[in-house]
Amino acid sequence: MLTTRGWTLREILIVAVLGAVFGILYLAWVQVWLIAQAIFGAVTMDVVMGFWFIVSIIAAAIIRKPGAALLSEVLAALVQVLLGSPAGLLLLVTGLVQGAGAEAVFAATRWKNYRLPVLMLAGVGAAIASFIYTWIRFDYGALAPGLLVTMFVLRCLSGAILGGFAGHFVVEALYKTGVLSGLKIDHERRLQRA
């Protein structure tokens, strides 16, 4: 049962509630970003961006099945739209792109490896995907190459740290609360330890 590819109802429900909680947190994070931007200026968005990838990393690390990263990120976007994000429906596309970026990294490990480096890489994956997306959307071609490189590096770092590393931290904390018992993450950890 623990090794099935199909999703159990419990797993579907967990991804749904994770999406809901992070939808709210993402909205709050927009506020943090805007304030920081007022103080630090242009590249702030790239610095704080990583947090908006975190749910895909957490969901993937918990559920450990194909699609978890993508689904949770899209759901979080949906919740934000329903709660009234000023970015509106475009947010769904953003969610889709970011989720796909993280999912691609997990797919590359054939959904088998969820150690910290992979989680951080998934954050970078989401960062790259979102960079391509914003490039097209905001016509980055017009920017100076030096600035572009800075932005890209900052965003990848942010994805690795605010997405991957912080996601790992949250997963560890959640694991300690015992709510993940019986899920694939629990099973694999106990096997490792044994």
Added chain:
Amino acid sequence: MSAAFSVPEAAPAVAWREVAVRYPYAANLAVGPVSLELRKGERLLLLGPSGCGKSTLLGTITGLVPATIPAEITGEIATLGVPAASRSPAEWSASVAQLFQDADQTLCGMTVGDEVAFALENRALPADEIATRVDRALAKAGVPESWRARRTAALSGGERQLVALAAALAQEAALFIADEPTAHLSPDAAARLHAVIGGEGETFLVVDHRLDGLIGTIDRVAVIGRNGALFAEGSPRDIFRARGEVLAAEGIWRPLAADLDRLLCGIGIVLERPPLVLSEIIDGLNRLSPADRTAAGTVIRHFLSDRIAGPTASTRPSCATLVHAACAPLFAKPVLHDISMEIGPGETVAILGRNGAGKSTLGATLAGLLRLKGGTRTGPAGGFAFQRPETQFTEGSVRAELESIVGKDAASIDAILSAWRLENVADQHPFELSQGQKRRLALATLTADTRWPFLVLDEPTAGLDAAASNEIASRIAKIAADGRAVMVITHDMDFALKTCSRGIVLDGGSIAADAPLIDLLRDGELLASAGLNAPELLLLVDWMEAVPC
């Protein structure tokens, strides 16, 4: 998929053969090995001390354990003649209705109407049939029509349990399983539930700690011991007399009558038919010779003095006072108006009232946890044991939970653990405990904390077995003797009588009575209008007063 199953007629409703369950990576078995049969049309009561694995065993009937709640199972389970694992838990819902110990496990957070219809919708029954079945179930459970559009998340603890009952009844399944269905129900609602179980036809499997009122409807009792193995089964009358000593040692509830019968047997007064209710004992006593009656009287006086709290005189100044207070649940409109009361040092007060009367709201307000919507509150904050014990847990293990109160002193932690029989689960996560263990842990942390000038215990006995119930009763007495105060919110009139000297009855959004508890419980008119029942024990008190001996 509903009626398509053909069931071999002779097969038992459920048969466990050498079943043992172990939760993932746990050192000990959660239950077993158990071999037991539930026959068709039978009403079986499963008894056992808290934590012995009753809920786990019930979970195996429809395969929820291990399909949704991961565990390793050995042995064979046949439900309605076929292996339990041959169908998914969802497929079993057409023939098995399950009322979980925790109402939140039965309810999905919809409106009351949707919640009750949910199982029927999943079986794709026609809409008009669903409507009639929902109406029938709501009426049977006593859920008022006006609740239909309310969300289950905004109901009181007992109201939720009532809706869960209606949702399970609506399934109209051949096999009805109820895990502590009355733990949060007020006496009138509990009586309705007992009437349902007493009804003809279906097969019932019930686990409960509160036996009075239930035991008369039961055909057979099976008892699981602390070690998780089945050690007795038989008719209720035989079990309680023949195995009374063992049951007491295991900390298992027995009906009051069985308890008294044991004492009377000890002095040689043996009623011909083992009694289940006190009225049977009184009938028997009335037929005794005067000499025997005197002897019995002595025993009974002792029996009563253990079970009725003596009066306490409160000394001023009071611990906490409410004046013209309007009390409201979290994020809701006030449900209690113009409440004026105070609680003084050394007092023990029982708060009584029907489900949804506002007891929890009053308790949390008095403890200083909820803000008033009007009026004033004076006095320091008090400790509050939440009705849902999980609300209290903030740490990662049972031991850490205690350490957060007592400090790292290993000796005193071990003392608490063994007093509450939690030593075997000390390193388990608080959320992976059985319901009774959760309640014990919550009470243990609260009573170990000596900072509180007064404590409010919300339904402390829900889910507790006899041993733990005695433990909390003696702690309450000790706290009161220390000059602190305790408020007990409870539906268990016998427990109230045992621990409290003063009583407050809530009804209609305000305090209907505030007087010595024993006086309140003898006021039939008040009890009837507030949805309460007199405790069975009062029959005996009345008998003692009427028959001088």
Added chain:
Amino acid sequence: MLSMLHPLPKLIVCLVWLAASIAVFDPRFQAGIVVLSALAMIVIERRSPLLILALMIPFALFGFGFLTTATLFREESDFATRMAAETPFGSPAFSAGIVLFLRAIACGMVSAVFVLTTEPGRFIKALMANWHLSPRIGYALFSALHLVPDLASEAQQIRLARAMKRGRVPRRLPGPLETASLVVPLLAFAIRRANRAAIAMEARGLGTVSVRTIVGAPRLRPADASFTIVALALLAVLFILTSGVWRAW
């Protein structure tokens, strides 16, 4: 009453309004949307004007960042200018920051109209009945939608429990540090709730089979058509009035 309407046409109308408020970069248009949705809540739904004002606070806070960059620093944040450049119906005469500020409120209010007048249960039922949403996904979404309002009361319960252990009553509003410390417990609560809901739903027969009766699914009525027409017409009028198209005639 907006809450009596079929959720799906209402959803589509709200999405069109949202799309319009993103496509039109004009403070008058945004302000018009805010006023219209507030009026709808006050007049049709009979919500108190105070509540509506209170509702606008988080959205206003949300938009505040745009405003501060625009006014305090006398320059537009690059995000704001980029957004301005992106929209088809932009009017360069106005500060992009102010438009974005109003747009945040406008989008927020339109969503609020939908969310506050739509019961999640009805919404999910409509999705399952009309758009063939799978029941398992449907009820997962349903749980997620119900979780959002319940998080606040759970957060409060956690704060109460902690305050009790420390022996004093919690402050009325949590500070930033306390808020951060609530994240993991709230996530744990959400997952625990998902675990329980999974048990509750499976025990009552929510399986993989998608044939099921839907009791009380909303039905389309003439009122839905009138609502859709009126709402879209209002939007068109607002656009014509604010964009100055009418002057061309």
